[in-house]
Amino acid sequence: MTEQKQSVKVKPPKFVPREQWDGYEMKPWLKQDQKKVTVMFNFLERRKSYYLAAYFHRKKINFIDMGDHVKEDVTYGKLYGNRMECNPMYFTSGSMIRNLLKIEKETGLSKAEISKRYIFLCGGGQCGPCRYGMYPQEYLKVANEAGFEDFRVLIFSSDLGKVPDSENHAFKFDLPFRINLGIAMILADLMHAAECALRAYAVDRKEAEEALDKADKMIRKAFESRFYLWALPRVLKKIGRMFAAIPRRDEQLPLIYVTGEFFANLAHNDGNYHLRRFITDEGCEVIPGSFTQRALYDNWRRTVEAHRGIKYASDPEEIKFWQKSLKKQRSSTKVITWFYNKYCEALQPASFRARTELMDLAELAELARKHYHPEIFGGEGNLEIGEAIHLAQEDAVDGFISSKPFGCMPSSGVSDGVQAKVLAMFPELNFLSIETSGDNDVSILSRVSMLLLKAKQRHAQKRENAAQPMEAEVGAVPAAAPVADGKQGEQYA
Ligand code: SF4
Incomplete structure (x- = not known):
């Protein structure tokens, strides 16, 4: 038996990979061809792309804005x-x-x-x-x-x-481009916040939509100017005044917070079933996702990463590398927040009740730390958990939706798992997780409708509770004090 085994010859495999596959090669776009080439782009959704197009217009680069x-x-x-x-x-x-x-x-x-x-x-x-x-x-x-x-x-x-030889490249992701991209994203965030406030409360929705269209055009024109740094705040001031003059209904609708994975949260188009518009059309107010907040989260996580790198560096070279990264993140954060605050100051979003506040990322990370370690990076990391705990503690919203692409690793795979614990801690948080796939609208939006129904009930209950002390003040019969009936806690039996 042993002799027989030894005589068996092992056949070599027919195909032996000799080299590592390095992927497709790509030729650079060189300066001599600059005028012959057209740049096609779209960044998440039509408004961001529309504003960014101003940069290409100014630089005289041929472009196609592919829109939504x-x-x-x-x-x-x-x-x-x-x-x-x-x-x-x-x-x-x-x-x-x-x-x-x-x-x-x-x-x-x-x-x-x-x-x-x-x-x-x-x-x-x-x-x-x-x-x-x-x-x-x-x-x-x-x-x-x-x-x-x-x-x-x-x-x-x-x-x-x-x-x-990057000197010969026709296009570079250099500092001016980065600043222009950042500005386009911030402007789009502010206009989305305006849209959420105006569409939900305007007496005449058509009037609000026309004003938003006009504002988009005004911003694009100002951004196309060589003097856009001065022109944009001026135009935002005018837009703010125009928005504030739109007659609005004086009431508070149920408030829905939307968060989730970068694309599924921020696409505002078929990418997330026009979620934001759907919620408003169903009679609720939505706090939309903010690209600025997400960009600041990226800086925040890189800063944490750099601190850790410096702490565990094995040689001075490594320390230098992380210090450089730290400096970069700090300046990027400063620039983003400077522009954001400057544009908010000009627009005065409070005058038309748009919600543009950014959350404190370090605070969110601390809130989430026990359940989602802030140094577990990828996707939105601890953000969704921190946001859920923060909003549940403050009882600030009537509904909380986390939107993510089907099978998303950080958001479905990790965050949603942890959300189960958050919901056990705050059962009153009206939470819904949806997975976008690009189809299946009816089933996803019917689940959203159910959340909205619950949000409306919650909202009505809150208003009723808030009205009760006022009734007491004007002499209404006080409600009977709750009597211990020995049944408390039975639900846990
Ligand atoms: S796994 Fe999730 S976070 Fe990562 S790219 Fe895909 S959808 Fe986005």
Whole structure:
């Protein structure tokens, strides 16, 4: 038996991988081709893209603003992309393909020619341990699979396509671009907050919507100016006055807080079933997600990371590296908050009751610490937990929705697990977690409707409770004091 075994020859495998697969190669976009190439982009939703377009206009770079994501994008993304991705990837890569095919149809250019003449710019670089951070290559895969070979993409905060002679690049994610991107996002946040306040309470909703459209155009025009740093606060002042003059109903509607994963929370379009608009149309007020808050969270987490890096550094070089990162995060946070405060000061959101307050991230982290360690990074990290505890403690909202793409690792996989504990601590928090997939609107929105119904009941109850002491003051018969009936706590039996 032993002899027989020894005589068996082991066959080598037919295919032996010799090299590591390095992904698609991408040629840089060089200065000599600058005028020949058009940049296609969309950042989360149409308002952010619309404002950002002012930068390209000012720089005289040819561009196509691809606007909002639509459901069809998911189909294109799934058709050419890998399986089991989270839907921000399907939405964004699908939108790229939908627009490339549209260009092909409208211009009659060949796919090869389109690959030379267009370039796609988007976010989604190395954002953390979750999947989207590993996706830069995926855009190239999707484009190549759809027939646009050698198509190029520019991805914010990714190394993709970077070559040593960066001096010759036609486009750089340099400081001016970063500042313009930040400004566009802040302006969009403020206008979304305005929209949530005005659409919910305006006596004439049409009038509010027209004012918002007008404001968008005014901002874009001011942002296109070479003197935008001066023009924007001036125009925001005018807009603030215009919004404050819109007649509004003097009442408080049930208040719904929306949070969740970056894309599912902030897309404000088919990417999250137009959640914000749906909630307002159902007769509630919504506190929308804020990109600024999310950007500050990224800085905050990098700051925590840098402190830890310095503490455990093994040599002076490493200390230097983390100190540099710390400095970068501090200045970025200062710049973001400076612009945010400056624009709030000009707009005066309180005059039309828009909710634009930013939360204290260190405080949120401390609130969540016991349940979600602040140094577990990825996606939104401890944010959703901190927000839920904070709002439950303050009894500040009537409903709390956490929106995330189907199967999102940090948000569904971790946060939602921890939320079970938060809900056990605060059973009165009217919480709903929804997973967006790009389809299935009816079932998701009917779940949201149920939360809204509960929110309305809660809100009515709160108002009733608040009215009772006033009745007592004007001589109403005081309600009988609760009598211990020996049944308390039975529900736990
Ligand atoms: S946070 Fe979730 S949805 Fe967003 S990229 Fe990561 S895994 Fe995907």
